[in-house]
Amino acid sequence: MNTLERLKKVLDNVFEGEIDSASVTESSVLSDDVGMNSIGMLYMAMGIEQEFGVKLTNADLPDLVTVGDLVRKVEEKQK
Amino acid sequence: MAKNKIFSLFNPRFLPMDYGRAHYFLFRLFKVRSVGLDGKKYKRGFKGGALIAANHTGFSDAVMLGSSFWYRRVFFLASEEVMSKPVRAFFLKLIGCIKIDRGISDIDAVRKSVSVIKDGHTLAIFPQGRIEKEDGVSDIKSGAVLIALQSGAPIIPVYSRPPLKKSKKRVYVIGNPFYANEYCKKKFPSVSDINNISEQLLEKINECRAVYEKITQGE
Numbered sequence: 088m089n090t091l092e093r094l095k096k097v098l099d100n101v102f103e104g105e106i107d108s109a110s111v112t113e114s115s116v117l118s119d120d121v122g123m124n125s126i127g128m129l130y131m132a133m134g135i136e137q138e139f140g141v142k143l144t145n146a147d148l149p150d151l152v153t154v155g156d157l158v159r160k161v162e163e164k165q166k
Numbered sequence: 167m168a169k170n171k172i173f174s175l176f177n178p179r180f181l182p183m184d185y186g187r188a189h190y191f192l193f194r195l196f197k198v199r200s201v202g203l204d205g206k207k208y209k210r211g212f213k214g215g216a217l218i219a220a221n222h223t224g225f226s227d228a229v230m231l232g233s234s235f236w237y238r239r240v241f242f243l244a245s246e247e248v249m250s251k252p253v254r255a256f257f258l259k260l261i262g263c264i265k266i267d268r269g270i271s272d273i274d275a276v277r278k279s280v281s282v283i284k285d286g287h288t289l290a291i292f293p294q295g296r297i298e299k300e301d302g303v304s305d306i307k308s309g310a311v312l313i314a315l316q317s318g319a320p321i322i323p324v325y326s327r328p329p330l331k332k333s334k335k336r337v338y339v340i341g342n343p344f345y346a347n348e349y350c351k352k353k354f355p356s357v358s359d360i361n362n363i364s365e366q367l368l369e370k371i372n373e374c375r376a377v378y379e380k381i382t383q384g385e
Binding site: 097100101102103105125126127128129130132133134137138142143144145148 | 270277307309312353355356357358
């Protein structure tokens with residue numbers, strides 16, 4: 088399972104169907120297309136920590152505009 | 167007395183906090199009365215890391231709440247507005263305030279809060295997220311439950327209001343500790359799980375409120 092698929096799994100678990108993960112692609116914008124607000128991002132960061140074992144920080148947030156940015160950030164932190 | 171016991175009461179690493187606690191103790195004697203849900207004097211019912219969730223009626227809440235738990239080092243989550251002035255922020259950090267920026271997803275503040283609790287300390291949160299002078303609590307934010315789930319620590323619901331007469335002691339009703347994890351066994355708590363547990367917390371704070379009303383009736 089690649090990083091995007093695993094991220095979709097986290098989205099499904101955290102938002103329990105409130106977000107249609109099937110339509111999420113790397114170009115989806117987190118705030119608009121995915122509908123992620125600030126508290127949603129917080130839940131997502133905690134979910135990512137559990138799934139991937141990587142810790143996102145406040146400094147990472149401005150770089151995260153699209154799902155692709157999130158995928159790259161997680162992969163970068165996994166190295 | 168064992169060295170660890172002495173360190174739990176006084177630790178040079180937390181000198182400003184412990185200095186503050188000495189003041190809390192005096193407040194506790196003259197200004198604050200802590201009771202349990204049975205209306206009797208509160209017995210120190212928890213050990214180790216814990217999260218205190220209290221209603222927020224004014225700026226004095228932090229000192230008064232700290233006084234109710236003077237025997238523990240209580241860290242506080244403080245909003246970016248409170249911590250906006252550098253000199254004030256410096257001193258507030260010394261006495262255990264953790265800055266949280268409510269406008270962004272403040273992951274660092276949540277992580278720091280979790281680590282403080284995991285180190286065995288107590289963290290106090292005002293989950294309403296702002297000062298509300300009205301009686302009762304109608305809405306709370308879910309951040310407190312998120313921190314409790316991440317740390318695995320018990321949540322202690324608390325309710326209080328400033329007394330109508332200044333000569334009276336301020337009454338703090340301290341509820342029974344409960345674990346957020348008992349309401350959610352999943353690896354990934356979902357947004358709706360966290361919202362449901364927040365509702366439970368709201369209910370427990372209002373249980374404390376009911377006891378408060380009974381105790382202070384006629385005052």
